[in-house]
Each structure stands twice: as structure tokens, then as C-alpha cells.
Amino acid sequence: MFERFNAEARDTMRKAYEQAREVRSPLVGTEHLLLVLAGAPTATGQELRTRDITPEAVQAALTRRQARDSLASRAADLFTAEDAAALRTVGVDLDEVLDRLQDLYGDAEPPADPGRTRHPGWRFSPHARKALQVALREALRLRTKQITPEHLLLGMLRAGDGLAVRILDDLDIDRTELTDGLERSARSAA
């Protein structure tokens, strides 16, 4: 699956998978990728930590979001903007349904995805999957032979969806400024 990834990027994916398993998440989400990227001894990690995006800061923002809207935010990670649009065509307002569920069950621990907790395997959230697709596109656009951690983060930023970018917003990060910094880093490494 990761033949086009360089060693650092492959390591990022493996650690993100381990992180998801450790917190019993049934899916590897963008938040797990961000957590790992922030702590890695790579150029991307440096770009993040220079802007005070440390693993601790990411974890704290993640915990705050999960405490604030546990069911809604975890459930929302299962759906993309395209899903919401598709549901609208049949008269279902996804945000409203999730808000209602949040009101009803918000304080409760949402149960783990049944049947998947024991054997999560390489299952990505829709946002993570989209971010990986965009990462590949970024690598091609920047004319590099392999996908690096820079491309992974660029993929998340350009895809624009998912917990990771919401956490970056919470941490007052200028997405454009970070994207520019990562592109410079990616181009100089190529």
C-alpha cells in the first residue's frame, strides 16, 4: 500500500495506526496523523513545532474537542462534505441529525464501532483517505518521486476536512502560511 511513501512517511503511517489502536479508535483519522507528525524528528515536525504545534498541544486540543462534543465530533469524522451534500438531496440535514444525537447522548461515551475494535486493521476515516489521495496529488504536482511527511500534511490541509485541520484552527494556525512553509520545505528536499 505504501510503495510510493518514503521511509519517514511510512513510519508516520505506522505510528498513526499504532496511535489509533492505543486509543481504541476503530479508524485511523487525520488527528492521529497530525499527532504523529507533530512529534516526529522530521522537517515537517520542525515546521509544526516552530508554530507551537507540539504533540501536547494537539492532544490537548483533541481532548477539548472530544470532551465538548464527544458523539457529534467522532460521528462527524465518519462523513465528508460530499456525504452531507448527498444527504441533503434526500432531505436529510446531517448536521442537524448529529446535533440531535449530541443533545440526546452527548455526555455519554460513544461505543466503539462494533465488530471493529478488536481487529481495526488499516481502516482510514473518510477524511484521512481523502487526505492521502490529495497527498499523492501534491507529490505529483511538486514533481517528487516519493510521498513524504510534508505531502501528508499538505494533503490534510488541502483536503480541508477532518479533525486535524479543525485542531489546527483551534490552535489559531494560519493554514495558508503553514502550507507555504511546507511547500518550500517539500521543494527544497526534492
Next chain:
Amino acid sequence: MPEATDLSLAATAPDPATGLRAASALRRLADVLESAQVAHARRLGWSWEEIAAALGVSKQAVHRKYAKTLDR
């Protein structure tokens, strides 16, 4: 005429891709709702039989799906 009808159907019918995506998303939404409700019912002390009856499935099916993750 059948051809004219086909054309007008193609012009006014929604894109199947969107409809199929909506069906997939509704299925996931149903799973989220079901998960939340089953956990809630268990917290209120409902038995697996009662939950299964309300869901319209067998007790075995609901137990197999949820027992491991909820009864920790």
C-alpha cells in the same frame, strides 16, 4: 415514445452517484444512531432481548454486534 421518455428521465433524474452516496451515508448514520441507542438502552438496564425486540432483530445478532464493546 420510449426514446423521448428515456431522454426526459435522464434529464430530470438525479445523478445515481449522488443517490448511491446518500444511501451509503444513511447506512453509516443509521449505524451511529443504532450504536448510541443500544449503549443508552444498556445504561438504562435494558436486556439484550428487549433491545433486539425493539430493533426487530434476533438477540444473537445484537449480542454478537455489541456485547464485546459495551460490556467492558
